[in-house]
Amino acid sequence: MPSVSAAMRVLLVAHDESIAEPLVGGLADYGIVAEHVTTGAAALAARPADLVLLDAGLPDLDGLDVRRRTGDTPLIMLTAPGDDAHRILGTALGADDYLPKPVSVRDVVDRMRAVGGRPGRSTATPVRACGPLTIDLGTREVRVHKIPVSLSPKEYDLLALLAEAPGAVVDRRRILQTVWGPEFAGPGRTLDFHVASLRRKLGDPAWIENRRGVGFRLTAPA
Numbered sequence: 600m601p602s603v604s605a606a607m608r609v610l611l612v613a614h615d616e617s618i619a620e621p622l623v624g625g626l627a628d629y630g631i632v633a634e635h636v637t638t639g640a641a642a643l644a645a646r647p648a649d650l651v652l653l654d655a656g657l658p659d660l661d662g663l664d665v666r667r668r669t670g671d672t673p674l675i676m677l678t679a680p681g682d683d684a685h686r687i688l689g690t691a692l693g694a695d696d697y698l699p700k701p702v703s704v705r706d707v708v709d710r711m712r713a714v715g716g717r718p719g720r721s722t723a724t725p726v727r728a729c730g731p732l733t734i735d736l737g738t739r740e741v742r743v744h745k746i747p748v749s750l751s752p753k754e755y756d757l758l759a760l761l762a763e764a765p766g767a768v769v770d771r772r773r774i775l776q777t778v779w780g781p782e783f784a785g786p787g788r789t790l791d792f793h794v795a796s797l798r799r800k801l802g803d804p805a806w807i808e809n810r811r812g813v814g815f816r817l818t819a820p821a
Contacts, residue, residue, distance in 0.1 A: 609633045609711075610648035612641075612665065613677065614658050618700060622652070625704030628781040630773060631711075639665045650711060652677060654700075673714045677702060705780055729765040730819025732801070734758065743801055753778060754797050757790075761807065761817035770814035 609626065611633045613619040619635050626633045633652075636642050639660025642653070651674045653665060675696045695714040698706060727734040731744045739755055741748040750758065756778045761769055774790060775783055783789075794815060798804040805820035 607631055607649045607711075609650050609652060610642065610645055611635045611652045612637075612639065612657065613652070613654040614638065614656070615654065618654065618677070618702070622702070622704060622707065625781070626708070628704070628776050629708055630777050631708075648672065650674070650714065652707065653694075655679070675707070675710055675714060705782075727759065727762040729762055729817055732762070732806070732817075732819065734762050748800055750797070750800060754793055754800070757793055758797055758817070761815060765817045765819070768810050768814050768816045774814065 609631055611619060611622055613622070613635070614637045619637075623633045623635050634645060634648065636645055637658075639657045642651070642665050649672075651672055653674055654677045656679065657665070674694050675698060676694045677698055677700050679700060696710050698710060727736065733742050734740075734755075736759065741750055741755065741758065757774065760774060760777055763769075771790060779789070794807050794809070798807055801807075803820045806817065808816050808818050810816065
């Protein structure tokens with residue numbers, strides 16, 4: 600996926616609630632909506648999703664049977680440790696990645712980003728724009744007036760998040776959870792330092808407006 604965002608919709612197919620509940624809640628912390636179903640039949644009847652998280656061990660259908668019917672939807676399989684059979688067959692059927700259970704939310708999000716960024720995958724608008732600012736989600740290239748801007752990974756993730764909806768205020772909590780992760784416990788001024796650096800690199804402090812006590816929004820300078 601490109602930069603994981605609230606616009607992305609994930610289908611989680613897992614019978615085990617001890618796996619599903621923490622994943623659904625954890626993905627929500629990243630602004631990702633996950634629809635959870637417990638059977639292969641329910642997965643096949645669900646609305647199309649941007650990405651499928653599929654437990655290989657389901658009570659009614661083998662996870663591989665579900666994969667055969669999901670077409671080209673990006674898919675990450677959750678397998679038992681050492682389950683080489685599912686990995687081999689899943690690869691042949693076009694599964695994009697695997698994670699052994701139990702899984703951490705951060706590992707899942709990282710794999711989702713990697714899968715979404717593969718050539719041929721398109722789960723979000725490939726280029727975001729705000730006035731003369733453009734962000735290529737595939738190459739992670741940022742330009743202002745067609746001039747490249749060099750950003751650190753966190754600066755890029757912050758800018759891409761704000762550019763999801765230019766002009767809309769993104770609250771500080773969502774920014775920290777999305778860019779740094781829900782377990783982030785770094786310096787309290789980390790976000791402000793990155794915003795200041797972004798303003799400098801974009802060439803005008805007016806690019807990022809601070810709504811004191813709420814959050815930040817991206818606006819093209821007048």
